[in-house]
Amino acid sequence: MKPLPLFALCLVLSGCQCGMDVPVPVTLRIRNETSQAIFVDATDDTLGLRVQRRVRGQWYAFVEAPPCECLACDSICGGCTCSVPPRPSRVRKLLPRTSIERSWEGFVQVDQTAPCRSGSGEIQGCLETEVPSVDETFRLEFCYAVSVPFAGPTDGSTPVPGTLPEDAQECVRQEFTPADGVVEVRPLPPPPCTEGSECTSSGTLCLGGFCTATCPAHAFPSLGGAWQVRVLEPEEQGVSGFFDVRVGTDGRRRFTGAGTLTSVRYAQETLTLQLARPASPAGEHKASLSLALPAEAVLPLQAGEGLTVHVVDASTSMLPEKRALTLRDTAGNLLLAADPGQLGAVLSAEETAPFSVVLLPASVGCEDTPCGKRVFRRTEFRWGASAWALEPGEGKDLAGAKATWYALNLANSEYRSDACPLKSVMPYVLVQRRGE
Numbered sequence: 091m092k093p094l095p096l097f098a099l100c101l102v103l104s105g106c107q108c109g110m111d112v113p114v115p116v117t118l119r120i121r122n123e124t125s126q127a128i129f130v131d132a133t134d135d136t137l138g139l140r141v142q143r144r145v146r147g148q149w150y151a152f153v154e155a156p157p158c159e160c161l162a163c164d165s166i167c168g169g170c171t172c173s174v175p176p177r178p179s180r181v182r183k184l185l186p187r188t189s190i191e192r193s194w195e196g197f198v199q200v201d202q203t204a205p206c207r208s209g210s211g212e213i214q215g216c217l218e219t220e221v222p223s224v225d226e227t228f229r230l231e232f233c234y235a236v237s238v239p240f241a242g243p244t245d246g247s248t249p250v251p252g253t254l255p256e257d258a259q260e261c262v263r264q265e266f267t268p269a270d271g272v273v274e275v276r277p278l279p280p281p282p283c284t285e286g287s288e289c290t291s292s293g294t295l296c297l298g299g300f301c302t303a304t305c306p307a308h309a310f311p312s313l314g315g316a317w318q319v320r321v322l323e324p325e326e327q328g329v330s331g332f333f334d335v336r337v338g339t340d341g342r343r344r345f346t347g348a349g350t351l352t353s354v355r356y357a358q359e360t361l362t363l364q365l366a367r368p369a370s371p372a373g374e375h376k377a378s379l380s381l382a383l384p385a386e387a388v389l390p391l392q393a394g395e396g397l398t399v400h401v402v403d404a405s406t407s408m409l410p411e412k413r414a415l416t417l418r419d420t421a422g423n424l425l426l427a428a429d430p431g432q433l434g435a436v437l438s439a440e441e442t443a444p445f446s447v448v449l450l451p452a453s454v455g456c457e458d459t460p461c462g463k464r465v466f467r468r469t470e471f472r473w474g475a476s477a478w479a480l481e482p483g484e485g486k487d488l489a490g491a492k493a494t495w496y497a498l499n500l501a502n503s504e505y506r507s508d509a510c511p512l513k514s515v516m517p518y519v520l521v522q523r524r525g526e
Contacts, residue, residue, distance in 0.1 A: 111221060113195055113196025113197050113221045114196045114268040114269070115193050115195050115196050116194045116270065116271060117192075117193055117273070118137075118139045118141070118191060118230055119189055119190070119191035119274045120139065120184060120190050120232060120277075121189040121274050121275075121276050122184045122185070122187065122189065122277055123186075123187065124276075124277050124280060125186050125280065125302065126303060127183050127184060127185050127186060127236075128183070128234045128235065128277050129183055129235045129236070129237065129238045129252070129254060130181065130182050130190075131179075131181060131254055132180040132181055132182035133179050134177060135192065136154075136192065137182070137190060138232055138234060138254075139231075139232050140230070140231045140233075141154065141194050141230055142231055143198060143226075143228055144227065144229070149229050151231070152198055153217060154194060154195065154197060154198075155195070155197065156199060156217050159172075161217050162216065162217055162219070163202050163205075163216035163217060166204045166206070166214055166216045167204055167205060178251060179252065179253040180249040180252060181235075181249060181252035181253070181254060182244075182248070182249045182250075183241075183245070183250075184246060186304065196222070196268055197219050198220045199218070200218050201215060201216075202217070203216070204216040222268065224267065224268045224269040225267050225268075228266055228267065228268070229263055229265050230263065230264050231261060231262075232261065232262050232263070233254070234259065234261075235254045235258055235260070235292075236258075236291055236293065236294055236302070236303040237255075237258070237291070237292055237293025237303035238253065238293075239293065239507075240252065240462075242458075242460065243459065243460065244458075255292055260277065262275050262276065262278060263275070279300075280300040280301050280302045281300065281301045282301075283299065284296070284299070286452065286453060289301035289302075293463060295456055295465060296453060297453055297454075297456070303463075305455065305456040305458055305463070308455040309483070310455060310466055310481070310482040310483050310501070311482070311483045311500070311501070313500065313501050316358070316359045316382075317384055317500060318382065318430070319381075319382070319414075319428045319431075319500065319517040319519060320381060320382040320411055321380075321381045321401065321414060321430070322379070322380045322381065322413070323401075323413065324345050324347075324377055324378070324399070324401050325378045326375070327377065327378060328374045328376035329373040329374060329375050330375070331369065332349065332366075332375035332377040333345040333346060333399075340404075341404075342403060342404045342436075343402075343403040344400065344401070344402050344403070345400070345401040345403065346400050346401075347375075347377055348396065349365035349366050349367035349375065349377065349396070349399075350365060350397075351364070351365055351392070351393050351394065351396070351397055352365060352366050352376075352393055353393060356388070359382050359383060359385055360380060361382075361383065361388070361389070362379070363378070363397070363399075364377075364378055365399065379399060379401070379415075381428060383428055383519055383521075384498065386496070387485075387496065387498050387519040387521045388521070389417070389426045389521050389522070395419070395420075396419065396420040397417055397418070397419065397420075398417070398420075400415065400417075400441060402414045402415075402436050404432075404436050409433070409511075411432075412430060412432045412433075413436070414427075414428060414436035415427070416437065416441055423493070423522070424442070424495075426519070426521050426522070427441075427442045427445070427518075427520040427521075428519050429447070429517060429519075430515070431501075431514075431515050432514075432517075433512070433514055433515075434514065434516070435449075435516060442520065444473055444474070445473050445488075445497075446472045446473075447469060447470070447471055447472075447518060447520075448469070448470050448472065449469060449516055450467055450468040450469070450470050451467065453465050453467060454467060454481055455482075459505070460509070461505045462505050462506055462509050462510075463505070464503050464504070464506075465504050466481070466501075466503045467482075467502045467516075468481050468482075468499070468502060469482075469499040469502045471488060471497045471518075473488065473490070476488075480497060480499040482500070483500070483501070484498075485498040487523065494523040495520055495523065496520070496523055497518070497519070498518060498519045499516075499518050500517040500518060500519070501515055501517055502516040503515060503516075
């Protein structure tokens with residue numbers, strides 16, 4: 091028969107607290123069984139896990155090991171000096187369905203008074219090592235946060251610079267005895283929600299019915315290349331005056347002009363239009379217009395048809411390509427509306443009639459980026475009593491009595507910080523399905 095370990099034998103024979111000379115190590119484990127990631131303090135090696143001892147009915151954390159050997163009572167009087175350099179604050183991300191652990195070696199450091207005084211004659215405090223009984227009840231306290239502002243993207247493999255926010259921490263506690271050998275603490279499950287205003291913790295969103303700061307994997311496309319809305323500034327040729335140019339109270343220039351399409355050229359995702367109309371008393375007003383759209387939103391056009399072009403130029407030095415466009419036929423029917431949606435929609439509901447385009451506030455996803463947390467939302471296309479809510483990257487045919495339009499939500503996202511100037515985008519395209 092295999093002999094019982096010393097601490098187990100003591101429990102069997104006495105059934106009471108037993109003092110020991112040899113400490114009993116205990117594994118301290120964090121098991122994250124929730125659907126969201128959490129952040130733990132990684133400034134030192136404790137992982138935010140603090141062992142506490144009950145003293146006169148109150149729980150107190152204690153030093154597990156002296157940070158400097160000179161603080162031990164049996165060393166402090168030997169002329170030893172202690173210098174502990176400060177450590178920069180760091181955090182570590184613990185992903186869902188994962189765990190992490192460390193060991194408490196079983197020592198308790200008790201505050202005592204040293205038998206000697208300092209060089210200035212002051213009484214010195216020191217730490218004396220004590221080995222508790224294996225059946226003494228301790229408590230493990232674990233504090234964490236679901237988000238850490240400015241921590242930056244991390245996959246959780248290593249600590250990163252950051253500090254747990256003081257006003258947005260959750261704490262859980264679990265009692266144990268050294269005889270248990272292992273003690274686990276588990277983060278609280280995220281609270282349920284139906285809208286974002288119910289999620290009050292910093293960095294949390296209402297996703298999938300729960301308040302969470304964790305961004306699940308998504309398939310929303312990235313803007314750029316062939317997946318963007320890009321409208322160049324219109325150019326006039328021949329006799330000037332093709333466009334009526336007005337500056338609104340919002341400071342945006344609006345170019346409006348009507349003419350006959352003399353040339354149309356498709357080069358990959360770029361559409362270039364040449365238009366003309368007679369000038370008085372002679373010559374022609376001419377204009378050239380180029381725009382880039384995803385291949386899904388191509389508008390079939392033919393030379394000889396009449397078009398009305400309307401360009402809204404809201405460009406700035408910071409956003410030099412913030413321009414949107416609409417094309418209509420001679421009867422005023424909407425053929426195309428293309429809006430880069432930088433810092434909000436450029437086109438108004440009057441300019442996109444009979445449609446209106448609005449941002450829906452509910453979050454459908456997120457991602458952690460160097461600019462902070464990026465939140466994805468739906469864009470809704472409304473026509474009379476009908477409405478279609480599309481996620482980023484989603485397109486849908488909108489059927490009317492006389493025509494069908496294709497609506498495409500390229501992206502709809504916003505950063506929750508001001509770290510980057512282009513804080514929000516909601517580019518979209520509405521194009522009439524001609525010939526279908």
